[in-house]
Amino acid sequence: MIEIQINGKTCTCEPGEFLLKVAARNGIYIPTLCHHEGVGEQGCCRLCLAEVVERGRSRIVVSCVFPVEKPIEVYTDSERVRENRAVVLMLLKERAPESEEIARLCEEYQAIDGSRFKALDNEKCIMCGLCARACQSLGTGAIATVGRGTGKKVSTPYDEPSKDCVGCLSCARICPTGAIPYKQDEKERRIWDRSFTLVRCESCGEIIGTREELLLAAERGGREPDTLCASCRQKQMADVLAHTYGLE
Amino acid sequence: MRKTVLICCGTGCRANGSMAVADAIRKAIREAGAAADAVAQVKTTGCNGFCENGPIVKVMPDNITYYKVKPRDAGEIIEKTVMAGETVSRLLYKNEAGERVRSQEENPFYAQQKKIALSAIGQIDPENIEDYIEIGGYEALKKALAMTPDEIISEVEKSNLRGRGGAGFPTGRKWRTAAGYDNYPKYVVCNGDEGDPGAFMDRSVLEGDPHAVIEGLAIAALAIGAEEGFFYIRDEYDLAVKHIKKAIEDAKARGILGDSVMGSGHKLNLSVVRGGGAFICGESTALMASIEGRVGEPRAKYIRSVQRGLWNQPTVLNNVETLANIPYIINNGGEAFAKIGTKGSSGTKVFALVGKVKRTGLVEVPMGTTLRHLIYDIGGGIIGDRPFKAVQTGGPSGGCIPESMLDLEVDFDTLSSYGAMMGSGGMIVMDDRSCMVEVARYYTQFLCEESCGKCTPCREGLRRMLEILTDICEGRGREGDLELLERIGHTLQDSSLCSLGKSAPNPVLTTIKYFRSEYEAHIREKRCPAGVCRSLTSFGIDKEKCIGCDLCAKGCPAGAISGQKKEPHEIDPGICIACGSCREACRFDAVITLGKGAARE
Numbered sequence: 001m002i003e004i005q006i007n008g009k010t011c012t013c014e015p016g017e018f019l020l021k022v023a024a025r026n027g028i029y030i031p032t033l034c035h036h037e038g039v040g041e042q043g044c045c046r047l048c049l050a051e052v053v054e055r056g057r058s059r060i061v062v063s064c065v066f067p068v069e070k071p072i073e074v075y076t077d078s079e080r081v082r083e084n085r086a087v088v089l090m091l092l093k094e095r096a097p098e099s100e101e102i103a104r105l106c107e108e109y110q111a112i113d114g115s116r117f118k119a120l121d122n123e124k125c126i127m128c129g130l131c132a133r134a135c136q137s138l139g140t141g142a143i144a145t146v147g148r149g150t151g152k153k154v155s156t157p158y159d160e161p162s163k164d165c166v167g168c169l170s171c172a173r174i175c176p177t178g179a180i181p182y183k184q185d186e187k188e189r190r191i192w193d194r195s196f197t198l199v200r201c202e203s204c205g206e207i208i209g210t211r212e213e214l215l216l217a218a219e220r221g222g223r224e225p226d227t228l229c230a231s232c233r234q235k236q237m238a239d240v241l242a243h244t245y246g247l248e
Numbered sequence: 249m250r251k252t253v254l255i256c257c258g259t260g261c262r263a264n265g266s267m268a269v270a271d272a273i274r275k276a277i278r279e280a281g282a283a284a285d286a287v288a289q290v291k292t293t294g295c296n297g298f299c300e301n302g303p304i305v306k307v308m309p310d311n312i313t314y315y316k317v318k319p320r321d322a323g324e325i326i327e328k329t330v331m332a333g334e335t336v337s338r339l340l341y342k343n344e345a346g347e348r349v350r351s352q353e354e355n356p357f358y359a360q361q362k363k364i365a366l367s368a369i370g371q372i373d374p375e376n377i378e379d380y381i382e383i384g385g386y387e388a389l390k391k392a393l394a395m396t397p398d399e400i401i402s403e404v405e406k407s408n409l410r411g412r413g414g415a416g417f418p419t420g421r422k423w424r425t426a427a428g429y430d431n432y433p434k435y436v437v438c439n440g441d442e443g444d445p446g447a448f449m450d451r452s453v454l455e456g457d458p459h460a461v462i463e464g465l466a467i468a469a470l471a472i473g474a475e476e477g478f479f480y481i482r483d484e485y486d487l488a489v490k491h492i493k494k495a496i497e498d499a500k501a502r503g504i505l506g507d508s509v510m511g512s513g514h515k516l517n518l519s520v521v522r523g524g525g526a527f528i529c530g531e532s533t534a535l536m537a538s539i540e541g542r543v544g545e546p547r548a549k550y551i552r553s554v555q556r557g558l559w560n561q562p563t564v565l566n567n568v569e570t571l572a573n574i575p576y577i578i579n580n581g582g583e584a585f586a587k588i589g590t591k592g593s594s595g596t597k598v599f600a601l602v603g604k605v606k607r608t609g610l611v612e613v614p615m616g617t618t619l620r621h622l623i624y625d626i627g628g629g630i631i632g633d634r635p636f637k638a639v640q641t642g643g644p645s646g647g648c649i650p651e652s653m654l655d656l657e658v659d660f661d662t663l664s665s666y667g668a669m670m671g672s673g674g675m676i677v678m679d680d681r682s683c684m685v686e687v688a689r690y691y692t693q694f695l696c697e698e699s700c701g702k703c704t705p706c707r708e709g710l711r712r713m714l715e716i717l718t719d720i721c722e723g724r725g726r727e728g729d730l731e732l733l734e735r736i737g738h739t740l741q742d743s744s745l746c747s748l749g750k751s752a753p754n755p756v757l758t759t760i761k762y763f764r765s766e767y768e769a770h771i772r773e774k775r776c777p778a779g780v781c782r783s784l785t786s787f788g789i790d791k792e793k794c795i796g797c798d799l800c801a802k803g804c805p806a807g808a809i810s811g812q813k814k815e816p817h818e819i820d821p822g823i824c825i826a827c828g829s830c831r832e833a834c835r836f837d838a839v840i841t842l843g844k845g846a847a848r849e
């Protein structure tokens with residue numbers, strides 16, 4: 001166990017625990033964009049900044065990937081943190097002018113004025129890479145971040161429709177700025193230039209997923225593809241149990 | 249005594265035709281018959297560092313060095329120098345006083361260097377392990393095998409050697425930390441990615457003295473307990489890859505590497521990995537990702553590679569030049585090394601001195617040598633004796649140092665405290681015809697393209713800094729731009745993920761600091777004082793100085809210059825494209841630099 005000070009408050013944690021987690025446990029909120037529980041850490045949006053003072057030396061760290069190893073003093077709202085965050089948010093806003101989430105954060109954390117710059121056209125993506133990491137962690141790996149520098153982007157291999165994509169929407173749902181477009185009607189879902197047939201619950205008619213997505217899940221689980229939605233499945237289970245045990 | 253003809257066959261001399269010179273020399277020996285054959289042996293060596301004067305040919309033990317040798321000179325060199333001991337005066341180097349000098353030691357370019365990392369280069373054939381062994385090669389490894397890891401590390405600690413790859417981290421401390429983990433396997437890696445444009449320090453060492461780097465890496469492996477090591481070499485460096493591969497094979501065949509290093513029972517296997525082809529791949533965590541077969545992108549370095557590096561195992565990564573110093577330290581003792589250079593930065597440093605100096609090339613000098621000494625004594629001063637303006641040190645993310653700071657001693661800490669850095673040893677000299685805003689713009693563009701694009705400050709910050717700098721160079725600079733550049737720059741330093749982003753603002757911040765008025769002239773007066781930024785420049789001719797030689801008109805690609813021979817010429821501002829050819833062509837300093845506005849008036 002180590003004791004650290006966050007904004008003057010004494011907090012305890014295990015060595016190696018990430019600062020963001022320690023702060024959250026102690027009710028101290030630090031804004032994030034590229035962090036998501038269960039998806040490998042990258043520390044790339046640089047929003048979750050904190051100032052760490054150790055033996056009289058101060059530095060800026062990103063709290064989502066900073067492991068606490070020693071008793072340190074942390075400030076999540078110091079002048080230096082605010083200045084850095086204000087610049088980072090301005091940069092994100094000029095990068096993704098269409099994102100409402102970024103505009104909201106800019107307001108909340110008083111981003112500096114970026115009107116001098118030519119904002120990117122029609123852009124919402126902040127290049128946080130969460131979508132690609134989410135897709136990777138599902139084992140599909142249909143999209144990735146490609147290229148470098150300002151040309152970096154998220155795409156399918158060679159920008160062609162990816163055969164690995166199952167249309168599960170994990171990327172679109174995890175995206176903090178809602179930057180991944182998809183379309184869906186009664187029968188079909190379109191994402192990353194491919195269309196997927198939607199499967200509905202045999203009992204209630206609710207959409208349960210794309211055929212490819214259900215097949216993949218079935219294959220992984222070594223079972224037949226689902227035909228019922230989660231709540232009907234539960235209900236059916238309860239019915240079976242009731243029938244078996246005669247609890248009518 | 250049998251004579252040795254050493255022919256420089258580094259990449260620079262090869263480009264100037266040294267392989268043909270080597271062939272011609274061999275042929276000349278054959279043609280001169282048995283007598284010549286008995287007296288001469290021919291060796292092709294690594295880079296002598298003075299490539300612009302290559303191909304370089306040395307005759308030993310007479311200690312005569314010839315420059316700019318052509319194949320047709322071969323016969324004369326064999327006949328006169330090798331067989332008769334005479335010099336071929338026209339091939340000698342001419343110093344400032346106009347005297348022809350015989351030996352390398354008398355050449356002002358070499359006279360003031362002190363060579364440790366480069367000491368064997370130019371003396372030995374890098375493809376021949378016997379040559380290396382003959383000059384005492386692998387003695388240090390033998391000695392290290394008789395020492396404990398702790399003794400090896402103590403020696404390196406005593407030497408105060410700091411990493412030559414840029415960051416200057418104490419090598420001994422790095423080894424000590426890695427040795428302290430009980431987590432096997434461990435790895436040693438040599439960083440030969442050298443992505444700085446214009447730099448060729450590491451290439452020369454890898455090409456010219458591969459066994460020294462292998463020996464250094466092998467000693468590192470012994471010190472930390474690693475049995476496997478890698479050379480990560482820039483993909484374009486074909487010759488370096490070839491020489492290192494051959495050297496590894498030869499060392500293995502001789503039992504120096506492999507299952508039992510020099511019969512000690514220690515195992516060590518080394519292999520070569522070709523670089524990922526991006527500047528960022530030289531960064532330690534990106535390099536390791538690349539060796540593991542992943543995309544070369546950095547990761548947050550709160551946990552150091554010495555603890556969790558390659559495949560999450562303890563790993564020591566050292567630069568080529570760092571490793572090339574290790575055999576010297578083990579052979580001569582850490583204290584001997586620590587006596588060279590300054591207190592905080594011991595030993596020597598290799599620099600690639602380029603740009604507007606009379607003598608360019610690779611130079612190795614003790615740490616603490618002043619910039620003035622490097623530029624004026626070794627480099628011979630500015631070409632055409634024009635005024636010095638700035639020297640850019642430390643690679644693309646180094647800083648620009650003005651004239652007033654020429655007496656600074658070059659070492660790890662001095663330059664850093666002025667916002668510049670020694671970095672890996674790039675040194676680009678600029679004269680008064682360089683625009684510092686354009687220089688900052690150029691480096692920012694390079695870094696913007698080479699950023700891996702993973703983190704916001706670096707990717708987006710460089711994009712925006714480049715946008716402002718381009719605007720300033722093209723006449724769209726505004727009040728407030730400099731403050732905004734500084735704010736974004738400071739955020740990059742504070743908040744970027746890796747050192748590329750953290751150091752990327754250096755060129756901009758140092759030029760704003762030391763050349764602010766030049767920025768202001770661009771922004772407020774829409775004028776580029778150096779006459780480089782075309783949108784803000786036009787040229788005129790000083791009628792008093794012009795003698796009507798017509799050289800400027802001949803060189804003008806736009807045909808903007810008119811005038812009778814022997815009469816003052818004139819530039820038509822409507823046609824002038826501000827390329828500056830006339831200014832370069834004029835020998836009478838009659839072409840004057842004007843703002844764009846001045847031309848319109």
Ligand SMILES: Cc1cc2nc3c(=O)[nH]c(=O)nc-3n(C[C@H](O)[C@H](O)[C@H](O)COP(=O)(O)O)c2cc1C
Pocket residue numbers: 410411412413414415416417419439440441442443444527528529530531532533565566567568570571746747748
């Ligand atoms: C963008 C970037 C590029 C780098 N390129 C190189 C390189 O080409 N060669 C090198 O030795 N070090 C390079 N470094 C430094 C390495 O990360 C590392 O500090 C060094 O290899 C460690 O060895 P040393 O302690 O012997 O210097 C680079 C660092 C950064 C941030």
Ligand code: SF4
Pocket residue numbers: 124125126127128129130131132154171174175176177178179180
């Ligand atoms: S699309 Fe969304 S999740 Fe993917 S990189 Fe862009 S902002 Fe991040």
Ligand code: SF4
Pocket residue numbers: 528546698699700701702703704706707744745746747748749750
């Ligand atoms: S600082 Fe630049 S190069 Fe380094 S991780 Fe961030 S984007 Fe990549």
Ligand code: FES
Pocket residue numbers: 031032033034035042043044045046047048062063064065
């Ligand atoms: S949430 Fe920590 S860097 Fe993005």
